[in-house]
Amino acid sequence: MLRFLIKGVFRDRSRSLFSLIVITLIVALTVFIRGFMAGIFDDVFRQSAVIFAGHVKVTTQAYTKEADLLPNDLAILGADSLVAALAQQYPEMFWSSRIMFAGLLDVPDEYGETKEQGPMLGFGVDLFSPESRMLEIWELERKIVRGRLPEEPGEVLLGETFATRLGVEPGEVATFIGASMYGGFVTYNFDVAGTISLGVTGIDKNILIADLQGVRQALDMQDAAGEIVGYSHDMFYDDPASVALAADFNVNVDDPDNEFSLFMQPLRDHTQMGAMVDIAGYMMGIVILVFVAVTVLVLWNLGLMNGLRRYGEFGMRLAMGETKGHVYRTTMGEAVVMGIVGSFIGTVVAVPLIWYLQEVGLDYTGLFEDMTFVVSNIIRARLTPDCYYLGFIPGVVATVAGTMLAGRGIYKREMSQLFKELELEA
Amino acid sequence: MDDNHIVEIRDLVKNYPVGGGHFTALRDVTTDLVVGEFTGLVGPSGSGKTTLLNIIGGLDAPTEGSVTVLDMPLGGKNHKELAHLRREGIGFIFQTFNLLPVYTVFENVEFPLLLIGMAADERKELVDQALEWVGLTDKVKSRPAQLSGGECQRVAIARAIVKKPKLIIADEPTANLDAKNSHNIMQILVHLNQELSTSFIFATHDEKVMGYLTRIIHLIDGRIDEDEHISEPEYRKGK
Numbered sequence: 212m213l214r215f216l217i218k219g220v221f222r223d224r225s226r227s228l229f230s231l232i233v234i235t236l237i238v239a240l241t242v243f244i245r246g247f248m249a250g251i252f253d254d255v256f257r258q259s260a261v262i263f264a265g266h267v268k269v270t271t272q273a274y275t276k277e278a279d280l281l282p283n284d285l286a287i288l289g290a291d292s293l294v295a296a297l298a299q300q301y302p303e304m305f306w307s308s309r310i311m312f313a314g315l316l317d318v319p320d321e322y323g324e325t326k327e328q329g330p331m332l333g334f335g336v337d338l339f340s341p342e343s344r345m346l347e348i349w350e351l352e353r354k355i356v357r358g359r360l361p362e363e364p365g366e367v368l369l370g371e372t373f374a375t376r377l378g379v380e381p382g383e384v385a386t387f388i389g390a391s392m393y394g395g396f397v398t399y400n401f402d403v404a405g406t407i408s409l410g411v412t413g414i415d416k417n418i419l420i421a422d423l424q425g426v427r428q429a430l431d432m433q434d435a436a437g438e439i440v441g442y443s444h445d446m447f448y449d450d451p452a453s454v455a456l457a458a459d460f461n462v463n464v465d466d467p468d469n470e471f472s473l474f475m476q477p478l479r480d481h482t483q484m485g486a487m488v489d490i491a492g493y494m495m496g497i498v499i500l501v502f503v504a505v506t507v508l509v510l511w512n513l514g515l516m517n518g519l520r521r522y523g524e525f526g527m528r529l530a531m532g533e534t535k536g537h538v539y540r541t542t543m544g545e546a547v548v549m550g551i552v553g554s555f556i557g558t559v560v561a562v563p564l565i566w567y568l569q570e571v572g573l574d575y576t577g578l579f580e581d582m583t584f585v586v587s588n589i590i591r592a593r594l595t596p597d598c599y600y601l602g603f604i605p606g607v608v609a610t611v612a613g614t615m616l617a618g619r620g621i622y623k624r625e626m627s628q629l630f631k632e633l634e635l636e637a
Numbered sequence: 638m639d640d641n642h643i644v645e646i647r648d649l650v651k652n653y654p655v656g657g658g659h660f661t662a663l664r665d666v667t668t669d670l671v672v673g674e675f676t677g678l679v680g681p682s683g684s685g686k687t688t689l690l691n692i693i694g695g696l697d698a699p700t701e702g703s704v705t706v707l708d709m710p711l712g713g714k715n716h717k718e719l720a721h722l723r724r725e726g727i728g729f730i731f732q733t734f735n736l737l738p739v740y741t742v743f744e745n746v747e748f749p750l751l752l753i754g755m756a757a758d759e760r761k762e763l764v765d766q767a768l769e770w771v772g773l774t775d776k777v778k779s780r781p782a783q784l785s786g787g788e789c790q791r792v793a794i795a796r797a798i799v800k801k802p803k804l805i806i807a808d809e810p811t812a813n814l815d816a817k818n819s820h821n822i823m824q825i826l827v828h829l830n831q832e833l834s835t836s837f838i839f840a841t842h843d844e845k846v847m848g849y850l851t852r853i854i855h856l857i858d859g860r861i862d863e864d865e866h867i868s869e870p871e872y873r874k875g876k
Contacts, residue, residue, distance in 0.1 A: 212751045527731070530694070
C-alpha cells in the first residue's frame with residue numbers, strides 16, 4: 212500500500228514536482244537567509260574581535276579606562292608569562308599579546324626629506340611565533356595587495372589605501388614618529404614589506420601592521436603588551452561563554468586599589484559591541500521567525516490545496532472501504548515524505564551557497580569607498596550548525612500542518628453524500 | 638438471516654433534518670435481496686433510490702427499522718465496522734467512474750485488493766482475471782486519460798468485481814455512456830452476475846439498464862410502489 216501511494220505521489224506532478232519545488236525553494240531560502248544573516252553579524256563581530264577587542268581582552272585597569280588614547284604607558288608587564296598562564300588556565304581559547312599604537316608615519320624622498328606624512332594606527336601582533344595564529348585570523352596572506360608578508364621584526368604591512376596616499380612602495384622605508392612606553396619621543400624606521408586590504412575601508416586608510424617584537428623594540432616595550440587578546444579556537448564568538456570566562460578571571464585578579472591590576476573584558480563590553488550583540492541576536496531571531504512564519508503559511512496553504520484537490524480521490528477511497536483514519540494517516544505520511552525530501556533538497560541547495568559565500572564572499576568595496584565604519588567590505592555568510600536542520604521546520608512541520616488541516620475534511624465528510632459528491636467530481 | 642438473502646430490510650425509515658423539521662426520504666421499506674439477483678431501484682428524482690443504496694452500502698444509517706447486509710446488522714455499527722463491510726463484501730460502481738488518474742488500469746483495479754492486504758502474486762492473478770472479464774487485457778498499462786468513457790467504466794467494473802464481492806452497488810452506471818457502450822457494460826455485468834453469482838443492485842433511470850434487470854423495485858416518495866420480478870428480461874427476448 213505504501214509503495215502504491217508513493218508511486219501516486221511521484222506520478223502526480225502537481226502533488227510531487229510542484230510541491231517539491233515550492234518546499235525546496237522555501238527551505239533553501241530560509242536556510243540561506245539564516246546563513247547569510249549569521250554571516251553578516253558574525254563578520255561584524257569577527258572584524259571587531261580581530262582588529263580591536265578579541266573575544267576577550269586582558270589589559271590593566273588603567274589602560275581599560277583610557278583605552279581610546281592607546282595608553283601604552285599603562286601596558287601589561289611580564290606579558291609573555293601571562294599569555295602562558297592564560298593558555299594553561301583557559302585552554303578553550305588561544306591567547307596572544309599585542310600592542311596598538313598611534314603616531315605619524317613619515318615617508319622620505321630620495322634626500323631623506325619628508326615626501327608625505329599621515330596619521331597611522333599601528334598593530335603589533337605576533338606574526339612569527341610558531342604557535343601564533345595571528346597570520347591566520349588576520350588573513351594577511353590572502354589580503355596582500357602588493358609585496359609580501361613581513362619576514363623580519365622590522366618589516367611592516369601598510370593598508371593599500373594608506374600606502375597609495377603616502378606614495379610608498381614595498382621595499383621602501385617609512386618612519387614611525389610617536390611616543391615610547393615611557394613617554395619618550397620615538398622615530399623608528401620600518402621597512403615596508405607589502406600592502407594589504409583588510410576590506411575595512413575605515414581601517415585600510417591608516418593601518419600599519421608589524422610583528423610584536425618589532426613594535427616592542429620601537430616603543431621600548433620589552434616583554435610588555437598593551438593588551439592580551441583571547442579567541443575561541445573556531446573563531447565563533449560565543450557571548451555567554453566569553454562573559455563567563457571574563458567574570459571568572461576578574462574575580463581572581465580584581466584589585467580596585469591597584470590601577471595596574473589586570474582586567475578582562477569580553478567583546479560585548481568593547482565600546483558598543485554589547486548592544487550590537489544583543490541587537491544581532493534579536494534581529495536574527497525576529498527575521499528568522501517572520502520568515503519561518505511566512506513560509507509556514509505558504510506551505511500550510513500548499514498542503515491545504517493538495518488536500519482539497521484530492522477530495523474526489525478521498526471520497527472514492529472511503530466508499531471502497533478505506534477507513535477515514537487510514538486515508539488521513541496515509542495523507543499525512545505523504546506530507547511527511549514530501550516535507551522531508553523537499554527540506555533535504557532545499558538544504559542541499561542552500562548549504563553550498565552559504566559555504567561559497569563563507570569562503571569567497573561578495574566584495575562590495577566599490578560601493579562604500581568613504582565609509583569609516585568598521586564593517587567588512589566583503590559580505591560573507593556563515594554556515595552555522597542550525598543551517599543543516601532549520602529548513603526542516605517550515606519544510607516538514609508546515610507542510611504537515613497544512614495537510615493536517617485539510618485532512619480534517621476527511622473526518623467531517625458526510626458519507627451519505629459520497630455518491631452525489633463523486634458524481635460532481637468528474 | 639435467511640441463507641439465501643444477501644440484504645434484509647425491515648420497516649426502514651430515513652429522515653433528514655430540514656430546517657426545524659425533517660424530510661422523509663424512505664418510509665416503511667421492507668424487502669429482501671436474494672443471492673444472485675440483478676435488481677434495479679427505479680423511480681423519479683427524490684424517490685429515495687440513492688438513499689436506499691447509501692444505507693445498503695453502509696454509507697448512511699437508518700433512522701428507524703433494521704437493515705442486515707451480508708449477515709451484518711448495520712444498526713449501531715461504527716465507521717470502522719461499516720468500512721470493513723464495504724472493503725470485504727461490497728463493490729461500488731459510480732456514474733462517473735472515479736478512477737485514480739495517476740495510476741494505470743492495472744493499478745486502479747488492484748487498489749481494492751491492496752486495501753484488504755492481499756499478497757502481490759495473488760493480486761496480480763485476480764487483477765488479470767478481472768481485466769479479462771471486462772476485455773481490457775490489452776490496456777493494463779494505460780492511464781484513465783488514455784481510455785474512452787466505455788473503457789473507463791469497464792475498468793471501474795473490474796475494480797468493483799476484482800475482490801469477488803457478494804454484492805455490487807451501482808449508481809447510474811450507464812448515465813455517462815452512449816447506447817452502444819451502455820449495452821456493452823450491461824452485458825458484461827450480466828455475464829459476471831451469472832458467472833460469479835454476485836448480486837447487483839442498481840439505481841437507474843436508464844431504460845436500457847431496465848431491459849437487463851431480473852427484478853425492478855419501483856420507488857415513489859420513499860415507498861416501494863411496486864416490486865417486479867422478471868423471469869425473462871428484455872435482452873433475452875431479443876436474442
